[in-house]
Amino acid sequence: MLRQALCVTVPLTLALLLGACGDGAPTEQPIRPAMVVQPQRAGELVDSYPGEVRARFEPQLAFRIGGKVSQRLVDVGDQVKKDQPLAELDPRDVRLQLEATRAQVAAAQANLQLAKAERDRYKKLLERNLVSRSQYDNAENTYRAGEARLNQIRAEFSVADNQAGYAVLRAPQDGVIAERQIEVGQVVGAGQTVFTLAADGEREVLINLPEQAFERFKVGQAVEVSLWSQPDQRFAGRIREMSPAADAQSRTFAARVSFTEGKVPAELGQSARVFIAHEGNVPLAVPLSALSAEQGKPYVWVVDPQTSTLKRTSVRVGPYGEKMVPVLEGLTADDWVVAAGAQVLREGQQVRPVDRDNRLINFAAKE
The missing domain is CATH 2.40.420.20 (conserved putative lor/sdh protein from methanococcus maripaludis s2 fold)
Structure with missing residues (x-):
């Protein structure tokens, strides 16, 4: 009897407890x-970008002919003047070419003199009807060909003479050597950059603009520039130029900022920061x-x-x-x-x- 009572009582009790739990109201979460x-x-929303003071004009200098570098006369940071020699190539090859062309000029002059004497002789014989007109015409054509050949060789000699002068690289204007890419003994090709010259005159700041915000900037936009040597002072400037293509590695667009005030104490290579305010509300x-x-x-x-x-x-x-x-x-x-x-x-x-x-x-x- 006790076992039967327990079998009935325990399930009933569990059912009542579960029913009591199911019928209760849900608890409210505290606010x-x-x-x-x-x-x-x-x-005013302002973006700032680090930059470097650069020269406005930075021509890349190269030899107009190829050859082996025999002398390097300047180094990075040297102040140079216009027409000052910067480097020299081994001149032996160009000098030999010049001498060979000079010999060709002498040979062409001798041939022309011979052709002229032959033409004059045939002219006198033609006047006495001792030669035909066609024979005289042949002598005349030979003379004209010799004259044209002499002019050609003289032009080639001028080129060779100029190339002999190209063996010396000279500064096109006053400035500072900003970059050097050659050493003595190195063989360079014609047009290969060997120096970068930072020309005297205006100074600018080179910055890199991010790809995602490139459309917010434009040429002529007003900016402010702070120099590392004078962090508490800002100089007025503007964006002078913007690169149309992003750098392949950094994916940023190069831009140059020029100063719009008078003389600014900005030195080459100096660190700077450019502040660009957002336009609009x-x-x-x-x-x-x-x-x-x-x-x-x-x-x-x-x-x-x-x-x-x-x-x-x-x-x-x-x-x-x-x-x-x-x-x-x-x-x-x-x-x-x-x-x-x-x-x-x-x-x-x-x-x-x-x-x-x-x-x-x-x-x-x-x-």
């Missing part, structure tokens, strides 16, 4: 506090901690002032700052944004909005 802020004006900004992202798309949590519930709002942002990030699209100045803990929130969640001092915010009083 969490959430620190909220309103977007603030970002102020001043955007809003929110704290970095308010921003989250999913699949590369940024969003923030906006609090509904009527129900204190959360709504996920997609935004388009600008370059990140140290503490704030500009929001270009998606928010208004009247929105309330959760400033922290965005990763643990969910759509439609009800929160208790508080400020940074943990004081409850009354949205009705704020309107």
Whole structure:
């Protein structure tokens, strides 16, 4: 009897307990506090890019003929003057070619004199009807061919004479040797760059612009330049030129910034920083901690002032700052944004909005 009672009582008790658990009302989740802020004006949004002071004109110097370098007369950093010798090639080959061409000129002159004497003799014989007209014409043609050959050889001699002078590389203008790419004994080809000359005169700043923001910049755009030697002073400038193609390795676009003020104390190779302000309206900004992202798309949590519930709002942002990030699209100045803990929130969640001092915010009083 006891065993039968237990078999009936235990299942009934379990059923009652389970029924009691199933019939109970669900427990409500506590309303969490959430620190909220309103977007603030970002102020003037400015990007900065590091750069290097360069000469506006930087011709790459090369020999006009090929050969073996016999002398290197300057090095990087040397100040040079116009027509100053910079390097020399072994002149033996060009001198031999010059002498060979000179000998060809002498031979052509001798042949021309012989052809002229033959033509004059045939002319006298023709006047006495001792030779035919065709024989005289042959002598005349031989003379003219000799004259043309002499002119050709003289032109070749001028070329050889010029090439003998090309064995010495000279500075095309005053400046500083910015780069050297040869050593004594090296064999170089015609047109191969051996020096880069930083010409005296205007100075510019070379910077690299990022690929994703390249469309925001244009030639003639106003900028400010800060030099490493004078970090507290900014000089006015403008973008003078922009490369139409990205660098194959860095994927950035080279740009040159010229100074628009008077004389600027900028030295070659000096470090600089270029500040470029964004054009258009001043955007809003929110704290970095308010921003989250999913699949590369940024969003923030906006609090509904009527129900204190959360709504996920997609935004388009600008370059990140140290503490704030500009929001270009998606928010208004009247929105309330959760400033922290965005990763643990969910759509439609009800929160208790508080400020940074943990004081409850009354949205009705704020309107």
